[in-house]
Amino acid sequence: METFDPVVLARIQFATNMTFHILFPTISIAMGWVLLFFKTRFVATGQAHWMAAYQFWVKIFALTFALGVVSGITMSFQFGTNWPGFMTTVGNVAGPLLAYEVLTAFFLEATMLGIMLFGRGRVSERVHTIATLLVAVGTTMSAFWILALNSWMHTPTGFEMINGQAHVTSWFEVIFNPSFPYRLSHMLIASGLTVAFLLAGISAFRWLKNDRGADVNAGLRTGIYLAAFLIPIQIVVGDMHGVNTLKHQPAKIAAMEGIWETQRGAPAVLFAIPDAATQSNKYEIAIPKLASFYLTHDWNGEVKGIKEFGDLHPPVAPVFWAFRVMVGVGLLMLAVSWLSVWQTRKQQAIRPWLARVLVAMTFAGWVALLSGWYVTEIGRQPWLVHGVLTAAQAASKVPASNILITLVVYLALYVTLLISYISVVFHLAKKATLKDDAVTTEGVANAHPEVTGEKHA
């Protein structure tokens, strides 16, 4: 078992947990606001299909929320089992931020979720709408605190080290640390895009099965319009995020760009195979000077190369590839969402082939999201808290064999749960398609959609 490095295993285990966990809050954050949109449209217009859309998507929200909570709990256990040095060194910062998340966000969303799921008919329509609003606010507040902590780990400010422990000197500087605004906005928009493609994909799936009621159309249009609106903003925010990272974590940018030598007029490497052994790229295809331009907004701006950082740089290949997958999926999202909007506006409906593309992209948000997350987190290595604490310093003394056994168990569990989640989402879509009493006609504001007995158009 000595062949395995316990620190590497502990990192893989935490990454496994994070990979699984992050999928679900990413959906619940934006889905909360989409549900509020459906609900307020229903209240404002009295059109029953908005409530039908609400009732379909609220089931997926509940399932997603539950998986997010459960996977979040195992993650927090790992702070203790795998990374005791983290809380010992920076617990004065991390502890309160995690507690604020539970107190101001989790309690709010968890309480209001009950009213949102089971309250309709038991409380007034207004209270039900307010509960939906508070759930959306709660999920977003959660993101605020978690990203404050995560951003602080990348760009720590507002503290001093006394006897090897971080002590806060300014909570304002801790929370609003230099990378926080970019990270929070990039992540919230990523959540919006993930939900937009989920809405569009599942609605397109139902549409292809001839379930073409107004509720399905509402989901489809909401999805493609939301995606078409958000993706250009995401690209601009992503660019600003990169410029900020160049200032604070230049080694991460060097790995993302595959730039080994410090240089002016650095090229944008479109394709290459980064080789750590020779510290160079093989089979490189690059556009001269472009990386300098988008990173420094000057064609001859200086970009530091990986060699500049000695041993204190992340592994290049995974960061380099993950960055290209994120940007590639982002560009695909741009093309598909704009084409879908164009087809719905100019040709009244999307073509079946494009609907199939949307189905294939149902979970495209997750692919971009995880790639972005890997860029960020692998790109932080070898640091856990940049410039303060390395992953190796924070790791526990648990033997490699123990970590390996639990890692295998986690992997088996998460793969099973993930397959089950995706199957249940499509199962709910199929069930809704088969249900012949779905409501599509307008103007039955207060009738429960499942008992009106109206048929699809």
Ligand code: HEM
């Ligand atoms: C297409 C243009 C895009 C650009 C230029 C871009 C840029 C970036 C950069 C520079 C980072 C790393 C920042 C750091 O760690 O310091 C990043 C991280 C990330 N990206 Fe993107 N991105 C793009 C598209 C997307 C899309 C489409 C998604 C998801 C739908 C996405 C989700 C993420 C996530 C979740 C992270 C990690 C969160 C964080 O910043 O801490 N990105 N992106």
